[in-house]
Amino acid sequence: MNIQEVKDDLLKAIPNLQIEIEGNSFIIPKEKLLSIARFFKESPKYSMDYLSCITAADYLAKGFFESVNHLYSMQKKQGPIVLKVRVPRENPRMPSLVSLYRGAEFQEREAYDLFGIIYEGHPDLRRILLWDEFEGHPMRKDYVTEDQDS
């Protein structure tokens, strides 16, 4: 899939969109995430019905978290389309994809648990891998592990 073609289709469908291309992925503003994902899911040309992976990365030096979504199509056996959303580290809030894809549920909870990104609209956002009383978000680059021997 030619990435320029995809970008042109996207700009035709949703006007006034500011997206950039980095490598083979799109960097999109967080307010438009749901509408872009819906376009890819429902358009007959792409029909990206399978959300493969949601993950997050912490860019401490640049001051933001990046949430990465990989979309594939099971019907047409094509893909991937990679959508990246950047949120500032001080206020990491972004919309949740659970309303479109059920499979986002556990992966967004994990990103919340380990990074602290709050997904608005998630039905059950709580810690999944660590215990509830844990404080802090361990996968951030500035987290310090406790010393068990002291």
Next chain:
Amino acid sequence: MTLQTNSSLQTELLEVSIGPQHPSTHGVFRLNAVLDGETVVKLKPVMGYLHRNHEQLAENMPYLASMPYTDRLDYLCSMTNNFAYALAVEKLAGIDVPERAQYLRVLMAELTRLVNHSLLVGFLLNDLGAWFTPVFYAFREREKILDFFEAVAGSRMMCNYFRFGGVKADLPEGALEQVKKIVQNYPRFLDEFERLLAGNEILRSRCQNTGILPKDLAVNASITGPMLRASGVNYDIRKADAYSIYDRFDFKIPLGMVGDVYDRYYVRVLEMRESVKILEQVLKQIPGKGDILSAKGLQAGRAPRMWKPPAGDAYGRIESPKGELGFYLVSDGSPKPYRYHVRPPSFVNLTILEDMCLGQKIADAVIILGSVDIVLGEVDR
């Protein structure tokens, strides 16, 4: 909580924690179930009891040093975990793989698929109550394959055999004959298993129409692997997005019709037969001798602390025996990955466990969990 029923009997809902230690052999996994009598009303899985912060460890080590840790993700199928990681790094750095190494990789991956599926069938029957006898049969076959892995890679379970650009070492003398013998005898074991089980009345009545997963929900919930194919969706990464040399082999994808526990079990038995077919083709086509590690890969392996892939990101995925196993790597040009993420199939497949179990009896919830085929090393990483 009390429910007023039609009769004058007052009932209450019972909250039970099927705790981290339990007789079923799936590992430290907890189910918080709310029961009305024996029927499941609500079911929330709790995981994280084996969270070993694999991703954080990988950020502090060179790329090659995380290879043994990938063995311990899905500890039953160490070869396919290595395969997915090697594929992701090769995508990131643009390393090619020579011919013989490709055939060896497919050989190891398909043998691992046989190991995993036979173990799963054994453990599923264990959950049904056939206490450990099917596991004995499954482990008997597994031991033969593990002997081969030990001869090739040095270890039974944690093989650490793949490298970026090939595999670690060539097959020793007589190893191919060992594989030929395994492949010749496997259909007989499958026939024995099928005869024992497919017509078994207890298995059929407990597993058929239990835990049905409709097609659309499966696709929407990002389910992959035999669970998806049992619901009737034809999506196998080996055919849809062929990696390595899978496009050279001729094999079918078995699909289920109903999407219940019985379908999931039977799809796996049929997949074992297809794997045996692939193995026969590999043994015929494998080149007699050749390189097992490409030049770029050798460079990566010789000096792992100095090998720097180009900056960028890559997502490499394979069809592991449990579903789609993917590795997402972000590199900033240094010897250690900036971000390393594992997309585990078992973790994502657990999303609709609650939906499948609602309305079923609690004993059936255990076999539905067994048919999802989870391994906690992968769920929790």
Next chain:
Amino acid sequence: MSIDEKLKNELWKSGIFAVKLQELYNWGRRSSVWPMQFGLACCAIEMIAATCARYDLARFGAEVFRASPRQADLMIVSGTVTKKMAPMVVRLYNQMPEPKYVIAMGSCAISGGPFRDGYNVLKGIDRYIPVDVHVPGCPPRPEALLDGLIKLQEKIDAQRIAGMASYSKENAGECPVPRYGKKGLEPKYNPEIFNPRQSWPEQNTKQLLRMPQYKPVPETPKPNPSSQMPSTPKPGDLS
């Protein structure tokens, strides 16, 4: 008081077995150690392989894996113990009836293993419960687990009924269960059992109380080089 071997053999031939009560008691206990089904991670698969037909664990009496801790004698901690799981492990240990034994199988249970540097991994289960046998490996082969079980059986053989810690009044108690804290567990380790700064054999004192025979060997004084013993003649200085 021990019986003359010849007399013993004579008696055996006529069908009379003369043994000490302690030997008989220990023989019964060590030949039927019932483990608890408690597999945490990868080592659990090798534990299951050890019970299967190839490396049969049933030969050593440990065939019956009990699901409930109330019916088990032995807890084989196989796999990484995480901080989230540690309170459950200690609680299960407390629920086992005396006499009970623990085998730490695999390097993760002994000391944290390859996952040592992590925010959720406990550096060894012997921080909270006393461990009898450590079986190293990653994962240890099934034969290694059998070796560990045999060592445990030897240990049980050497226990004295009179000195059994489980029968003494002052040892009646449970290991305290750690609680979830903000970044880890509280307390970080059980000070009666484990001291991170001291080396073996000073630590694990509770374990040693169970085994009166295993006292630390006192250091033998080194011979003084200027002592009166003549040095052995070296070749070439014949005089």
